[in-house]
Amino acid sequence: MVLIEPEEDGNIGAIARVMKNFGFKELILVNPKCKIGQEAYVRAMHAKDVLKGAKIVEEFDPNEYDFVVGTTAKGGGFYNVRRFSITPRELKGKLSGKVAILFGRESIGLKNEELEMCDLVVRVPTSKKYPTMNISHACAILLYELSGLKEERRLAKREEREAVLKMAEEVLREIRFKKTSQKKTILLTLRRVLSRAGLRKREAYTLAGMFRSIRNAMKNEGN
Amino acid sequence: MVLIEPEEDGNIGAIARVMKNFGFKELILVNPKCKIGQEAYVRAMHAKDVLKGAKIVEEFDPNEYDFVVGTTAKGGGFYNVRRFSITPRELKGKLSGKVAILFGRESIGLKNEELEMCDLVVRVPTSKKYPTMNISHACAILLYELSGLKEERRLAKREEREAVLKMAEEVLREIRFKKTSQKKTILLTLRRVLSRAGLRKREAYTLAGMFRSIRNAMKNEGN
Numbered sequence: 001m002v003l004i005e006p007e008e009d010g011n012i013g014a015i016a017r018v019m020k021n022f023g024f025k026e027l028i029l030v031n032p033k034c035k036i037g038q039e040a041y042v043r044a045m046h047a048k049d050v051l052k053g054a055k056i057v058e059e060f061d062p063n064e065y066d067f068v069v070g071t072t073a074k075g076g077g078f079y080n081v082r083r084f085s086i087t088p089r090e091l092k093g094k095l096s097g098k099v100a101i102l103f104g105r106e107s108i109g110l111k112n113e114e115l116e117m118c119d120l121v122v123r124v125p126t127s128k129k130y131p132t133m134n135i136s137h138a139c140a141i142l143l144y145e146l147s148g149l150k151e152e153r154r155l156a157k158r159e160e161r162e163a164v165l166k167m168a169e170e171v172l173r174e175i176r177f178k179k180t181s182q183k184k185t186i187l188l189t190l191r192r193v194l195s196r197a198g199l200r201k202r203e204a205y206t207l208a209g210m211f212r213s214i215r216n217a218m219k220n221e222g223n
Numbered sequence: 224m225v226l227i228e229p230e231e232d233g234n235i236g237a238i239a240r241v242m243k244n245f246g247f248k249e250l251i252l253v254n255p256k257c258k259i260g261q262e263a264y265v266r267a268m269h270a271k272d273v274l275k276g277a278k279i280v281e282e283f284d285p286n287e288y289d290f291v292v293g294t295t296a297k298g299g300g301f302y303n304v305r306r307f308s309i310t311p312r313e314l315k316g317k318l319s320g321k322v323a324i325l326f327g328r329e330s331i332g333l334k335n336e337e338l339e340m341c342d343l344v345v346r347v348p349t350s351k352k353y354p355t356m357n358i359s360h361a362c363a364i365l366l367y368e369l370s371g372l373k374e375e376r377r378l379a380k381r382e383e384r385e386a387v388l389k390m391a392e393e394v395l396r397e398i399r400f401k402k403t404s405q406k407k408t409i410l411l412t413l414r415r416v417l418s419r420a421g422l423r424k425r426e427a428y429t430l431a432g433m434f435r436s437i438r439n440a441m442k443n444e445g446n
Contacts, residue, residue, distance in 0.1 A: 133241065
């Protein structure tokens with residue numbers, strides 16, 4: 001993460017926090033126009049290590065990186081080739097090796113000559129009425145897209161989902177439907193709904209338990 | 224966008240800005256714990272209209288919305304059903320009609336009883352080392368994902384989903400559970416599974432019909 005001539009230390013702190021949120025560490029400040037004071041540390045919260053570890057340099061050298069990604073709030077129009085941009089989503093799969101993400105000044109962003117040294121330019125698709133995001137928010141969205149952080153989930157396996165459906169079927173067997181197609185439609189609906197929901201293990205147990213309780217109640221009353 | 228007992232006006236301003244960036248307007252502050260002062264207006268930048276238009280209310284009523292989406296920084300573990308979450312990306316296609324996105328207090332987030340009234344819970348996948356994002360950054364990522372929402376689907380409305388749950392509840396009333404918490408967990412699980420599945424109208428009718436048939440069968444046998 002490379003900030004070119006940042007102007008407000010609160011934003012630098014906020015960026016340090018969001019970097020740590022997404023597992024990024026290396027922050028470079030190119031010729032900062034503000035002192036990194038209390039506001040930066042307040043906003044960094046538990047990412048003071050990222051803030052303290054920030055490198056301050058006078059100039060940025062694109063040749064140290066495999067990819068240099070520029071950011072802009074303005075679209076390229078038809079002629080301004082240097083501002084032709086892609087979305088944060090589209091960055092995925094286009095980067096490898098050592099990557100620098102450049103953010104410009106809060107006031108005027110990156111200059112044309114800075115955008116010219118970028119291999120890719122990215123723009124968050126925003127409202128035309130107010131396209132310019134706060135720098136730390138734009139940064140949050142970029143890092144969110146770039147972070148490969150995968151959530152470990154304990155999704156129900158096929159047999160656990162099938163157990164729910166089997167119990168539901170046993171319940172439905174107790175009911176005399178006029179058409180057999182009704183039962184089939186219900187079970188298909190259940191199957192689809194459970195799959196689309198990304199059913200967790202624990203939820204599968206709960207729902208199978210529900211149908212089991214219903215079945216038992218029906219059988220007892222039937223006796 | 225609904226902020227529950229927000230504590231820092233700077234964050235409220237930042238959220239107003241990011242809302243306008245993505246074309247959102249309606250901001251609701253529930254029982255705010257801070258005055259909306261200068262810091263809010265500084266951070267809102269050109270979104271002072273959103274900030275000024277914010278409604279301040281004492282309580283939040285989920286029944287005014289088709290979908291209520293909660294946000295959390297903490298994962299659900301295996302047992303904490305109310306914190307089972309999906310990612311911002313996965314919200315796509317699961318919302319329609321009037322939608323409320325709830326953000327909790329900066330200090331402790333949403334309380335358990337607040338999460339229980341949510342139809343969906345969303346969590347930004349962050350680093351385990353520092354999972355808690357600044358509220359306005361989490362908001363930026365959510366709105367970024369939601370602003371791409373264009374697909375019109377015939378999703379079940381709140382009352383159609385509620386009809387399924389009501390029928391399920393009537394069935395469960397016939398069963399003697401050892402603990403009352405069991406019934407509550409089942410109904411919460413059902414609510415979440417139906418919402419996460421992006422339940423269609425037609426499916427809501429089918430599932431409500433299933434529970435109605437079960438209820439009728441149980442009542443008949445009871446006679």
